[in-house]
Amino acid sequence: MCGIVGYVGPRVATPLLIEGLKRLEYRGYDSAGVAVMNGSGVETVKEAGKIARLEALLATTPVHGTTGIAHTRWATHGPPNQKNAHPHMSQDGNIAVVHNGIIENANSLKRMLEKRGYKFMSDTDTEVLAHLIQETFDGNLEDAVIEALNQVEGTYGIAVISAIDTHKIVAARKGSPLLVGLGENEYFIASDVSAILAHTRQVVYLDDGEMAVVDRNGYRIIDLNAEEVLHKKVARIDWDLAQIERGGFAHFMLKEIFEQPHTVENTMRGRLLLDEGTSKLGGLNLTDEELLAFDNIVITACGTSWHSALIGEGLIEELARVPVEVEYASEFRYRNPIVDEKTLCIVISQSGETADTLAAMREAKRRGARTLGIVNVVGSTIAREADGGIYIHAGPEIGVASTKAFTSQVIALLLFTLKLARLRDLSLLRGREIITGMIELPQQIQQILDRAEEIENLAEEFKRASNFLYLGRGYNFPAALEGALKLKEISYIHAEGYPAAEMKHGPIALIDEMMPVVFIAPHDSVFDKITSNVHEVKARKGRVIAITSRDEPALEGMLDYEFRIPETMDILMPVLASVPLQLLAYYVAVKLGSNVDQPRNLAKSVTVE
Ligand code: M6R
Numbered sequence: 001m002c003g004i005v006g007y008v009g010p011r012v013a014t015p016l017l018i019e020g021l022k023r024l025e026y027r028g029y030d031s032a033g034v035a036v037m038n039g040s041g042v043e044t045v046k047e048a049g050k051i052a053r054l055e056a057l058l059a060t061t062p063v064h065g066t067t068g069i070a071h072t073r074w075a076t077h078g079p080p081n082q083k084n085a086h087p088h089m090s091q092d093g094n095i096a097v098v099h100n101g102i103i104e105n106a107n108s109l110k111r112m113l114e115k116r117g118y119k120f121m122s123d124t125d126t127e128v129l130a131h132l133i134q135e136t137f138d139g140n141l142e143d144a145v146i147e148a149l150n151q152v153e154g155t156y157g158i159a160v161i162s163a164i165d166t167h168k169i170v171a172a173r174k175g176s177p178l179l180v181g182l183g184e185n186e187y188f189i190a191s192d193v194s195a196i197l198a199h200t201r202q203v204v205y206l207d208d209g210e211m212a213v214v215d216r217n218g219y220r221i222i223d224l225n226a227e228e229v230l231h232k233k234v235a236r237i238d239w240d241l242a243q244i245e246r247g248g249f250a251h252f253m254l255k256e257i258f259e260q261p262h263t264v265e266n267t268m269r270g271r272l273l274l275d276e277g278t279s280k281l282g283g284l285n286l287t288d289e290e291l292l293a294f295d296n297i298v299i300t301a302c303g304t305s306w307h308s309a310l311i312g313e314g315l316i317e318e319l320a321r322v323p324v325e326v327e328y329a330s331e332f333r334y335r336n337p338i339v340d341e342k343t344l345c346i347v348i349s350q351s352g353e354t355a356d357t358l359a360a361m362r363e364a365k366r367r368g369a370r371t372l373g374i375v376n377v378v379g380s381t382i383a384r385e386a387d388g389g390i391y392i393h394a395g396p397e398i399g400v401a402s403t404k405a406f407t408s409q410v411i412a413l414l415l416f417t418l419k420l421a422r423l424r425d426l427s428l429l430r431g432r433e434i435i436t437g438m439i440e441l442p443q444q445i446q447q448i449l450d451r452a453e454e455i456e457n458l459a460e461e462f463k464r465a466s467n468f469l470y471l472g473r474g475y476n477f478p479a480a481l482e483g484a485l486k487l488k489e490i491s492y493i494h495a496e497g498y499p500a501a502e503m504k505h506g507p508i509a510l511i512d513e514m515m516p517v518v519f520i521a522p523h524d525s526v527f528d529k530i531t532s533n534v535h536e537v538k539a540r541k542g543r544v545i546a547i548t549s550r551d552e553p554a555l556e557g558m559l560d561y562e563f564r565i566p567e568t569m570d571i572l573m574p575v576l577a578s579v580p581l582q583l584l585a586y587y588v589a590v591k592l593g594s595n596v597d598q599p600r601n602l603a604k605s606v607t608v609e
Helices: 013-027 051-060 106-115 126-136 141-149 252-258 260-268 288-292 303-320 355-366 381-385 404-423 428-449 452-462 476-491 500-505 527-539 570-591
Strands: 003-008 031-037 042-048 067-073 095-100 156-162 168-174 179-182 187-190 202-205 210-215 218-223 228-230 296-301 324-328 343-349 370-375 388-391 467-472 494-499 516-520 543-548 561-564
Touching (some): 003 095, 003 156, 003 168, 013 051, 031 051, 031 095, 042 051, 042 095, 067 095, 106 126, 141 168, 168 187, 179 218, 252 260, 252 570, 260 404, 288 404, 296 303, 303 324, 303 343, 303 404, 303 476, 303 570, 343 355, 355 381, 370 404, 404 428, 452 570, 467 476, 467 500, 467 527, 476 570, 516 527, 516 570, 543 570
Parallel strands (some): 296 324, 343 370, 370 388, 467 494, 543 561
Antiparallel strands (some): 003 187, 031 042, 031 067, 156 168, 168 210, 179 187, 210 218
C-alpha cells in the first residue's frame, strides 16, 4: 500500500527520502516521487515503476534541499503512471502533497475547484487536496491544511510542504497510519516505522483526527477538531535494523520462513506456565471473572490472519467450549452481526493497520463488545485501539506473503485458548501436555527447514502446473487454505484450498493427470478419512503430493511425492504443516521468476477499504 516519508532537519533530504522509500518498498507500490524545498521553491521529481527508476531520474535532475516529502503509490484512482504519481502540486506550484487513503468526495470538490479555474493535471483524488490547500492558504500552512481537510470526506494520511511557509511539514491522519520520528534537531514523518528506523527509534503515533507540524525546532501535535495542542507519549521502537534487512537470504520471505523457530519461540516466551498447565498473558486487560463471563467469541481478520482465525475457532471451541464465529472483517460490519457486551471480539492482524479489520473492530466496539487484538506491529492502530491484546512478537514481516506472522498468530491463539480453557474445564494434565507439545515446536520447525532442499526439488517438478488443489481436514483445513493462498499470491498459479471431504462435492471434477493435489495427511484423528480422499484423487489420475508424519501402509503406492514432518498433537499440526507449504510456494515462485517479496498487485498492508 502507499507509503509516506518526510524529512526536515539539517541534512540533505533527498537521499534520506529515497532510503525511506526503499524501506517501504515491501508494502507494494507502482510509482514513486519526491518533493523537496530547494531554496527558491518546491521541486518535484516522480516516476512510474520501481524506485530505481526514480533514482535514475534524480541522478539526471537532482533536487537539493533539507525539507522534503516522498511517496510510493499503490494506484486506486487512475492508472499507475508518472502524472498520477505523488507528490501532487497545487496550481501555483507552491504546495506539494503526498496522500495515502481515498478522498470520497473528490469528484464534487474537483467540479467546485474547476469552476474556480483550477486545472487538473492527474486522475487522482489527491490533487484535489493540493488545490484546496492553495485555495485556503493565507501564509500559514497548518491553518490552510485544517481548512482544506474540513471540506474533505474519506480517509487520509497526508504530508504537505509549502514554498511560502518554508522548512515545515504538516501531516494529518484520518484512517491511514502516520507517525512522527524524533531525531537530534531533525524530524521525520512516516507511514511505517521501517522507513525511519535507521535514524531514530523515538516516535509519536498520530491518531485519527490529529495533525503534526514539524520543523527544525521541534514538533507539535494538534487535535484537528478542538484545534488544541496535545501532549502525546513518545514510544520507543524495539525492532533493530538487522530485522528489516535480508541478512544474506535471497528474499525477505525466505528469511522470514527460516526465522520461524525463533519467532514461534518469541511468541511463547515468558507466557507458558508448565506447572499450572496454562498461559500468562499480561496484555489481556481482563480479570479471570471477566474472561469467563463472555457468552460468545467473534474472531475477525483478513487473508492469512483469517486463516489463523479459523484455527483459533477450532482451538477455542474444542478446548474451552465457548461458541466462536469467524468473520471476514470486510463482511462483518455490513451484515448486522450478533455482537453485544457479552461478546469478546478477537481481531487478528499482522500489520495492525488493515482498514477492513480496523473498521470491523470499531464496529464491534460500537456494539458493546470487548476487543482483543492479536497483532505483530507494536504501536499500530489496532494494537492501540483494542481494549487488550497479545503481541505476537514475530519481528518485522517485510515479505508481502505472510509466513512467520501466521505461525505466531496460531501460537498466540493457542496461548489465549489455554488460559480460557484452564479457567473453564480443561484438565491440568491436558494443559501440561499441550504446553509440552508447544515447547517442542521450534526444534521441529527447524527439522523441517533443514530439509528445505527436498521441497526445492519438488518445486522444480511441479512449477509448470497451472492449477493446484490443497486439501486438509480438521485443523489442517485452514492450513490448506493458507498453503493455496501462498502459492497463488507469489507464483500466480491458481490454487484452491478445500476441506478434503468437500472435494467430492464439486472440485473432484477438476482432477486429471495434470492436477497436483497437495494433501495435508499427518497421522492424526482424521487420518483414515483423508486416506479415502487420497484414493479418490489417485483413482482419477491426480498427482498426489502428501505432507505426512509417519510410514502409512494405507498410502502405499498412492503418493507421487511425500514430505515427512515431525509428529505432534492435532492442534499443533497446522504450525508444522504450513512450513513446507510456505517453502513450496516460495520455490515455485522463484523458479518461475516472480518478484517474491513484492508480488504484482499486492500490498503488504491494505489500508483502504
Ligand atoms: O496485516 P494483516 O494481517 O491485517 O493483513 C491481512 C491480509 O491482508 C494479509 O494476510 C494478506 O492476505 C497477505 N498477503 C497474506 O500473505
